[in-house]
Amino acid sequence: MPAPQVLDPHDLLHRLTDASAAMVTDLERLVRAESPSVDGDSLSACRAVLAEIGTRLLGAAPTVLPNDPGNGRPGGLLWRLGPADTQPVLLVGHFDTVFPKGTLKHRPFLVDGDRATGPGVFDMKAGLIQGLYAVAWLRELTGEDPAVAFLVTADEEIGSPAGGRIVTEWARQSRAALVLEGAADGGGLKHARKGWSFYDIRVKGIAAHAGLEPDKGCNALSDLARIIVALESLAAQDDRVTVTPTLASAGTTQNTVPDRAHVTVDVRIPDVRTQQRIDAELHRVVAEVARLPFEITGGPNRPPLEEASATDLLETARTCLDELGLAWPGSAAVGGISDGNLCAAAGTPTLDGLGAVGGGPHADHEWADVTRMPERAALVALMVERLGKRAAR
Template sequence: MTEHNLVACMTAALPQMLADLETLVRCESPSADLDAVATSADVVTELGTARLGVRPERITIEGRTHLRWRLGAGPARVLLLGHHDTVWPIGSLDRHPFVVEDGVVRGPGCFDMKAGLVMAFHAVAALPDPSGVTVLVTGDEEMGSPTSRRLVEEEASGCAAALVLEASADGGALKTARKGVSLYEVEAYGRAAHAGLEPERGINAAVELAHQVIAVGALADPGRGTSVTPTVLTSGTTTNTVPDVGRFAVDVRVRDTAEQARVDRAMRALRPVSDGARLEITGGPNRPPLEHAASAVLFARAAALADRLGLAAPVGAAVGGASDGNFTAGVGTPTLDGLGAVGGGAHADDEHVVVGELAGRSALLAALTDDLLADPPRRGRAYEPAGHVRLFEGDPS
């Protein structure tokens, strides 16, 4: 199929793509609701099977449902990666119904990232020979991929390239770099006492936490793009009791593995300031960075193919949020992210997809997949964090 015909094919398929997107959006799939995710997996299975002509493997891990299509009899070469879970609770459709109006699709999860799944199915269906393509759709990405991480890494390790169908960055930019994520919890232990009668006998965990919040916040390095943010904080039981325990969470975002290791060492080196207090630090790196080097070759190919397709030249963007693309890059697989829908409002009331971009983006995805099947890139070095770090599962959004 020529480039011109590929764009025309996707344009002709647009009504079906919108119908497929409506089917997916109308099936609510909040990550924490195992039954809802299982039902969503049923819907994705039927839709994907209709487009690809084969049924997927259904992989259930700790009650969470993931789907995998391995196409053709040969080895896997290109991984198309997405997720069908969302952040939206059951009942969100009542407040934000699916609607297509003035060239815009609205509805919970349409942008992040059910439109990306529709694009993947239609792009692969347009290939003259999809042998060597794996389509992996996970069901817990919005929770930090606690059960699917190993599955994602294993699939990526066997492929020459990973194409991630997460939604685009602002203006349709492809995501050529993502920050790595580390997540921690700092717990302070003191000694309870009556706050009015004998506060001097207590060891105030809240005061200790105040010292540690300041120390942790100081680990940030804006010049290197490193944020270290204390977030949820709790301490104490009653207003007249010196608190004996408290804790706060820490969200870390880094551009490179050296910074991830530096912050990890510093977090584990925290020491109590208050006499008699005790600290416990748990957590660690959750996702390695997706660095520019992991996406450069694929981005160049996408740019060349866009030109041949008569599409606007793609723009690359580095973003602070993480995705499963961090994992695929972490095992050394060339990775290009943000190949999904153009729109905005992920996780927000104004979540939307621009209809006019769907056909061209899907044509680009199909062309890039076909090009990679014909000429796979060389794989890079796997991610190896400096120093020993313990992985911690959590919300990477």
């Protein structure tokens, strides 16, 4: 590569804008490679597409991360650029989606005006493409490899059972974490996220004929219903807390007293102390209300990403946007979680929402604004460059 050059922010944005059509082409390839979290073959195929795109853009093949030892689910990818003895900036993303295989048949990748639609386009395949182009053009225009660890996992949508450990390890080694998840409304960055706990509650009853001898049964569904109603009290005193029963099942046949019942519960909380308190109270409430044997599994999965982790990076982002001649989009605290929560928990300065501008995550109307992809890529590239300079002082 040529000797290092001074980066001109306006030239950076101009070059990325010129690359818009190529970005959309690569986005289409990635969206068409469906990648539901629970489908190992599809994940492997999508990973291969992403690896090819990244290798072409970054001039280096990624490290393929180990499979999940629990179930063999494919691991993610890691590009480590720059001097090995330099603390990198961590770029974080995931290529798994919540959409089942076959979604593409009735909801194909389409671009209509400024909007691209298709499964996973906003959460978060456009963010991955933007991140790869950001690093590629940073290399091109400076003539050197930036100190970057570009980490893409394959299981974020199901709680990062394997990828979370790797995210945490790399966050601890990095000077900052920039998370390529989709932006908040209007393109805002995300300076805080709630923490996430989730639980499986199972009740064991006794089956009996619902017509002939229901008195000989113990209705697990009725007991679980009492538990679910009681759990509503956990959020009653704090409007920042949500306790949401999500999936439920019970019984075996229409005319049998249910001998088992099951519910999953999603809990979102604003800070670590509240997360610990709600965890203890949930166990207490279930124990007090249940009349039949029960089991609770699960618990805190992600601590909150609190605003203090993002304060300095927000100022860096504001400065970079000024240099690029772009408007400040604002920032927000949001209820959803990401691997950014894990980065912040590792003690690493973390800013989230640097990915696509769009909306509708996990919904049929999910979309990404393709006209904003160059400016978001330019912001990520300039932040990486500025953070690298700061560390070198």
